[in-house]
Amino acid sequence: MSQPIQTRALIIGTGFSGLGMGIELQRRGVDFLILEKADDIGGTWRDNTYPGCACDIPSHMYSFSFEPKPDWNYMWSFQPEILDYLRGVADKYGLRRYVRFGEHVARAQWEDTENRWHVVTKAGQEYVAQFLISGAGALHIPAIPEFEGLAEFLDAGGAAFHSAQWDHNVEIAGKRVAVIGTGASAIQIVPEIVGEVAQLQLYQRTPAWVMPRPNNAIPAGLQKVFATIPGTRALLRALIYWIHESVGFAMTRQPALLKLGELLGRWNIRMHVRDRELRRRLRPHYRAGCKRILNSDTYYRGVADPKTELITERIVRITPRGIRTADGVERDVDVIVFATGFHVSDSYTYVDILGADGEDLVDRWNREGVQAHRGITVADVPNLFFLLGPNTGLGHNSVVFMIESQIRYVAQAIAAVDKAGMQAIAPTRTAQDSFNAELQHELERTVWSTGGCSSWYLDDHGKNRALWSGMTWQYWLATRSLKLREYRFSGRR
Ligand code: NAP
Numbered sequence: 001m002s003q004p005i006q007t008r009a010l011i012i013g014t015g016f017s018g019l020g021m022g023i024e025l026q027r028r029g030v031d032f033l034i035l036e037k038a039d040d041i042g043g044t045w046r047d048n049t050y051p052g053c054a055c056d057i058p059s060h061m062y063s064f065s066f067e068p069k070p071d072w073n074y075m076w077s078f079q080p081e082i083l084d085y086l087r088g089v090a091d092k093y094g095l096r097r098y099v100r101f102g103e104h105v106a107r108a109q110w111e112d113t114e115n116r117w118h119v120v121t122k123a124g125q126e127y128v129a130q131f132l133i134s135g136a137g138a139l140h141i142p143a144i145p146e147f148e149g150l151a152e153f154l155d156a157g158g159a160a161f162h163s164a165q166w167d168h169n170v171e172i173a174g175k176r177v178a179v180i181g182t183g184a185s186a187i188q189i190v191p192e193i194v195g196e197v198a199q200l201q202l203y204q205r206t207p208a209w210v211m212p213r214p215n216n217a218i219p220a221g222l223q224k225v226f227a228t229i230p231g232t233r234a235l236l237r238a239l240i241y242w243i244h245e246s247v248g249f250a251m252t253r254q255p256a257l258l259k260l261g262e263l264l265g266r267w268n269i270r271m272h273v274r275d276r277e278l279r280r281r282l283r284p285h286y287r288a289g290c291k292r293i294l295n296s297d298t299y300y301r302g303v304a305d306p307k308t309e310l311i312t313e314r315i316v317r318i319t320p321r322g323i324r325t326a327d328g329v330e331r332d333v334d335v336i337v338f339a340t341g342f343h344v345s346d347s348y349t350y351v352d353i354l355g356a357d358g359e360d361l362v363d364r365w366n367r368e369g370v371q372a373h374r375g376i377t378v379a380d381v382p383n384l385f386f387l388l389g390p391n392t393g394l395g396h397n398s399v400v401f402m403i404e405s406q407i408r409y410v411a412q413a414i415a416a417v418d419k420a421g422m423q424a425i426a427p428t429r430t431a432q433d434s435f436n437a438e439l440q441h442e443l444e445r446t447v448w449s450t451g452g453c454s455s456w457y458l459d460d461h462g463k464n465r466a467l468w469s470g471m472t473w474q475y476w477l478a479t480r481s482l483k484l485r486e487y488r489f490s491g492r493r
Pocket residue numbers: 054055056057139145163180181182183184185186203204205206292315339340341342456
């Protein structure tokens with residue numbers, strides 16, 4: 001095994017979080033490295049290459065505030081343009097030289113005596129760092145339901161893959177394709193592939209609320225206006241921000257207001273689906289926003305296409321020839337696409353993190369529920385930081401805004417350690433507990449708890465461990481400055 005590699009701060013991941021954190025540490029002159037499991041940068045926007053992959057938050061908002069791009073081609077950009085943007089940012093700041101590619105973190109252990117993290121990757125390389133910052137997020141481990149019979153289907157020549165691991169070597173043109181799931185990824189895939197395939201079987205367990213959204217290309221003239229007239233792009237960003245915040249207000253404070261959105265969702269179905277029975281099956285029976293509100297002008301057209309069959313019977317098993325549902329019907333399939341989401345509430349179990357005294361964070365979170373102080377730091381676990389950690393996801397606005405708030409907070413914590421002449425910092429139990437008690441109390445009245453659905457936002461105990469409980473400006477306020485009284489330093493230098 002090669003020698004351990006020393007650095008001051010170790011960042012995991014090269015998505016928006018990891019790259020943004022790298023830029024901030026570079027600006028502050030803190031020595032750092034970034035570990036990336038893949039062979040390129042980009043996180044979500046590198047991994048998800050399924051047909052139609054796009055962001056459902058407008059790019060003028062879903063981008064770094066300090067790196068505006070006036071010439072986005074679409075209001076809601078497609079994956080290649082977002083990945084290009086990230087690559088451009090990485091190149092501009094010379095970040096690639098800090099990245100160790102092909103390094104998948106397996107285990108991280110805090111050594112009390114050294115005040116250092118020892119991080120070991122699956123390849124066996126050890127890194128030693130004072131600070132460990134996870135920019136891995138929670139939506140990166142594909143969840144494939146354990147249907148019986150998948151292995152036999154594959155042995156018999158069928159193809160199957162997850163939406164986030166799209167196999168571009170598999171030909172879908174002229175094939176019978178089954179898409180399982182009707183969430184954010186599926187509604188982008190369906191309209192994109194329906195023209196190509198011979199038959200599209202769409203397996204829906206719970207219908208989504210899908211709002212209309214025209215996504216025409218932004219004319220070159222308008223792009224020029226954003227590039228040349230000062231303030232126009234910032235004005236657009238502000239407009240997008242506040243429109244989304246108003247939806248956040250409804251979701252977190254007045255869920256009844258979301259009934260207005262439901263009118264729009266129903267109208268969207270009526271506009272594109274003639275068949276009354278099909279409309280009925282597409283109509284959700286929970287409050288809009290309880291699951292992520294989706295938007296598309298093309299999804300329902302794809303579902304109403306004569307080549308599409310919407311199947312709402314439960315899948316009982318996969319057979320060598322296709323998929324069998326609870327009504328006993330077996331449909332022949334050539335390719336199965338699992339658009340079935342990600343491991344979220346258990347995403348943290350895939351890395352062993354051992355904190356002070358060797359305490360296993362997974363054990364603690366299994367016992368107490370996944371929680372952190374202000375979604376970033378963890379009581380009694382020194383110098384560990386999460387970007388987009390517990391309860392900092394969003395159902396209504398750009399997570400890049402959250403990430404930037406967190407990056408600033410982490411940088412402040414590192415500076416505070418140096419200023420105090422110490423080596424380590426961790427929030428107190430009291431601070432973390434009181435933060436989470438208030439957070440969970442606020443979450444009780446949100447649409448995610450009251451909306452009458454089950455979603456990946458909730459853990460096995462029905463607690464929301466995924467989303468922030470209020471507006472994003474409130475999170476900005478909550479993380480604007482690190483409150484020293486909430487923290488304890490250790491390890492005098
Ligand atoms: P998702 O929204 O969680 O959807 C998963 C779908 O699979 C749901 O319809 C779910 O049904 C279904 N499903 C899961 N297990 C199943 C089973 N055993 N049998 C039948 N159906 C099953 O996952 P996703 O579409 O990958 O999106 C995940 C998240 O990624 C989104 O919420 C969003 O935050 C993000 N995303 C964002 C964008 C974007 O534009 N920004 C695009 C894609 C994804 P139930 O609803 O009944 O559970």
